[in-house]
Amino acid sequence: MADIKYSILEELGILSTSTKGWTKELNLISWNEGAPKYDLRDWSPGHEKMGKGITLKKEEIQELYNILGKLLEK
Secondary structure, eight states: OOOOOEEEEEEEEEEEEOTTSOEEEEEEEEETTOOOEEEEEEEOGGGSSEEEEEEEOHHHHHHHHHHHHHHHHO
16 A cells, blocks of 8 residues: 655644543645645644544535534524
8 A cells, every 4th residue: 555645734723632642633735745624533742653533625624614603503
């Protein structure tokens, strides 16, 4: 399997921290030197290891924001 290159361009926030120290984070990441995308996933301390997550384009993160806003209005 090819190595995956990533660069965390901006750490936007931590949603939670597990008892083992892993954090669920929203970050702006460039994967394999590509265009930056918003990324939500679990990270080990120091960002050496990562869990499964989702990657969103700017338009997708805006739509998610709109959906979450509607949920909060209920």
